[in-house]
């Protein structure tokens with residue numbers, strides 16, 4: 001595939017949870033990680049694939065994506081919304097994603113990205129100059145657990161976060177941790193992350209509750225759902241949010 005095209009598996013309009021205001025979220029296909037809990041398993045492979053009766057993914061150029069996003073321009077203006085690029089891992093598309101963000105800026109669109117941080121540092125830093133908001137996942141600081149549950153080490157994830165904060169101290173960065181049963185749904189993991197965030201001067205931090213919305217997609221892709229019947233114990237989110245609150249994160 002040329003770097004003028006990427007496989008998009010969804011463009012979600014009127015999205016309220018992927019950044020400020022009303023947004024259009026563009027989901028690019030392809031991710032270096034294989035998180036066991038991934039709720040968009042069709043986002044992991046780079047190529048178009050069959051999911052049940054349908055095909056997941058469609059090749060799109062930057063002008064095609066911008067045209068689609070601009071359809072809701074009126075809503076962005078009234079709500080301070082804009083375009084959010086998500087995945088998979090959007091920065092794994094390197095130049096394509098950087099050019100998409102630059103083009104969005106040329107069209108006066110506000111931009112956000114959702115990244116797992118497991119990307120080339122130079123790509124992240126180049127993309128950051130065209131971004132208003134970064135949602136940055138830190139899943140666990142326990143290296144071996146991270147690797148066994150996501151397929152990737154967390155080393156460059158923490159390094160990249162430090163680097164982007166150093167180079168863009170005023171950029172709005174929201175660090176997020178998906179709370180996953182059996183993985184990081186415990187005080188020790190969350191404390192370790194909070195301490196690291198304090199150390200690097202991170203101000204915004206959110207915990208996201210595990211859900212099983214992706215389960216049926218695994219079936220349609222002919223894959224096993226790795227989380228089986230795992231669920232969070234009642235009260236876990238409240239308990240862990242209280243822990244984050246002790247560090248000043250609300």
Ligand code: SF4
Pocket residue numbers: 031032033034035037038039040043044087088089116
């Ligand atoms: S980083 Fe996100 S998209 Fe990639 S496998 Fe993990 S949960 Fe799925």
